[in-house]
Amino acid sequence: AQKRTINFGAGPAKLPEEVLLEVQKELVHYGTSGISVMELSHRSPDYSNINDQAQQAVRDILNVPSNYKVIFLQGGGTGLFAAVALNLMGRTGSADYIVTGSWSSKAAKEAAKYGKVNLVLPKTDKYAEIPPAASWKLSPEASYVYYCDNETVHGIEFPDIPDTKGVPLVADMSSNMMSRKFDITKFGVVFAGAQKNIGPSGVTLVIVREDLLGSPLPICPIIMDFTINAKDNSLHNTPPCFAIYVMWRVFEWIKRRGGVEAMEVAAKKKSSLLYNFIDSSNGFYTSTVKPACRSHMNVPFRVGGNGNGDDALESAFLKGAVANGMIQLKGHRLVGGIRASLYNAVTYEETETLVNYMKSFKDQNS
Numbered sequence: 001a002q003k004r005t006i007n008f009g010a011g012p013a014k015l016p017e018e019v020l021l022e023v024q025k026e027l028v029h030y031g032t033s034g035i036s037v038m039e040l041s042h043r044s045p046d047y048s049n050i051n052d053q054a055q056q057a058v059r060d061i062l063n064v065p066s067n068y069k070v071i072f073l074q075g076g077g078t079g080l081f082a083a084v085a086l087n088l089m090g091r092t093g094s095a096d097y098i099v100t101g102s103w104s105s106k107a108a109k110e111a112a113k114y115g116k117v118n119l120v121l122p123k124t125d126k127y128a129e130i131p132p133a134a135s136w137k138l139s140p141e142a143s144y145v146y147y148c149d150n151e152t153v154h155g156i157e158f159p160d161i162p163d164t165k166g167v168p169l170v171a172d173m174s175s176n177m178m179s180r181k182f183d184i185t186k187f188g189v190v191f192a193g194a195q196k197n198i199g200p201s202g203v204t205l206v207i208v209r210e211d212l213l214g215s216p217l218p219i220c221p222i223i224m225d226f227t228i229n230a231k232d233n234s235l236h237n238t239p240p241c242f243a244i245y246v247m248w249r250v251f252e253w254i255k256r257r258g259g260v261e262a263m264e265v266a267a268k269k270k271s272s273l274l275y276n277f278i279d280s281s282n283g284f285y286t287s288t289v290k291p292a293c294r295s296h297m298n299v300p301f302r303v304g305g306n307g308n309g310d311d312a313l314e315s316a317f318l319k320g321a322v323a324n325g326m327i328q329l330k331g332h333r334l335v336g337g338i339r340a341s342l343y344n345a346v347t348y349e350e351t352e353t354l355v356n357y358m359k360s361f362k363d364q365n366s
C-alpha cells in the first residue's frame with residue numbers, strides 16, 4: 001500500500017489509519033442498509049443506532065454520570081463561543097473569562113456580544129504561561145467561569161482544573177479532548193470541535209450538566225440551544241451524520257487502545273521526547289512556553305535566532321520536513337515558528353521520526 005505522509009497538523013488533523021480503513025470498507029454499503037451513511041435518513045434506525053452508540057461511547061470513555069447530557073452540535077469551536085454565552089449568560093448577565101491564548105481570547109470577545117465579560121487575568125498578547133490561581137480576579141456573581149484547557153496556537157495546557165468556588169466551569173477542550181483523564185463532575189460544560197483529537201470537522205461534542213439547561217437567552221438560535229438539542233437527542237434538525245459516524249469510530253478506537261488512560265500515557269511519552277530534545281539542543285531549538293504549562297498536544301517551538309526564530313532557518317526546516325515525509329509543521333500565523341501537534345492518532349514512532357529529523361537538521365545547521 002502507498003505510504004501515508006506523517007501529519008503533524010493542528011486540525012483538521014491525523015485520524016487513526018485503522019478508522020479510515022474501517023470507514024472505507026463501509027463507505028458504499030453501511031451494515032445491512034445497502035446504502036452509505038452519507039445517504040441515510042437521520043430518522044432511520046441505522047442512524048439512530050450511530051447516534052446512540054456515539055453518545056454511549058462518550059459516556060463510557062469519560063465516565064459521564066446521568067445528570068450530564070451529551071450532545072452533538074454544528075458550528076465548530078467558534079459556534080460554541082457564542083453558544084456558551086447564549087445558553088448560560090442569562091443566569092446573572094456576566095461571566096468570567098480566563099484568557100491564556102488566542103482561542104480563549106476569541107471566546108471572550110464573542111461572549112461580550114451577549115453579556116458582561118470579566119477578564120480574570122491582565123490583558124496580554126504574549127501568552128507563555130498560566131498566572132497563579134491566587135492572582136485571578138474571579139467574581140462570585142459570574143454566570144460561569146470559562147477557560148480553554150489547551151490553547152492550540154500558543155501550546156499552553158492547564159495542568160489542573162481551575163477552582164471556581166462553586167461557579168459553573170466551562171472548558172474548551174477542542175485540542176485535548178480524550179487525551180487525558182479528567183473529572184467531568186468538576187465542570188458545567190465541556191466542548192470540543194472534533195477535528196483535532198476525536199474525528200473529522202463538522203461536529204462539536206458538548207457535555208452539559210442538566211441543571212444548567214433551561215435558561216437560554218431569548219435570542220439563542222435553536223441550533224445552538226443546549227436545552228432543545230439535549231431534549232431532542234441531537235436530532236432536532238439534520239445532524240452532520242457522517243462526521244458523527246466517523247467520530248464514533250474514533251471513540252471505539254480509543255476504547256480498544258485502552259481509553260483515555262492509555263491516551264494520556266502515550267501523550268506524555270510523545271511530548272516528553274520532543275520537549276526533552278528541544279531543551280537539550282543548546283538553544284538551537286527553543287520552546288516558547290513555561291515548562292509547568294506546556295501542552296502535551298501542540299508543541300510550538302522556534303529554530304535559531306537566539307530563541308526568536310530565524311526566518312531562513314525555519315523555512316529551510318519546513319522544506320526539509322516535507323522532503324522527509326512530514327507535513328503541517330508550520331506554526332500558526334499569529335505566532336510564527338514551528339508547531340508539532342501530537343494528537344492521539346500520531347504515533348510514538350512518528351514523533352521519533354520528527355526528532356531524528358530535528359537532530360540531523362541541527363547537525364547540518366549549527
Ligand code: PMP
Pocket residue numbers: 011075076077078079103148150151152153172173174175193
Ligand atoms: N478552540 C480551540 C482550542 C481551537 O484550537 C480551535 C480551532 N483550531 C477552535 C476553538 C475553533 O474551532 P473551529 O475552527 O471549529 O471553529
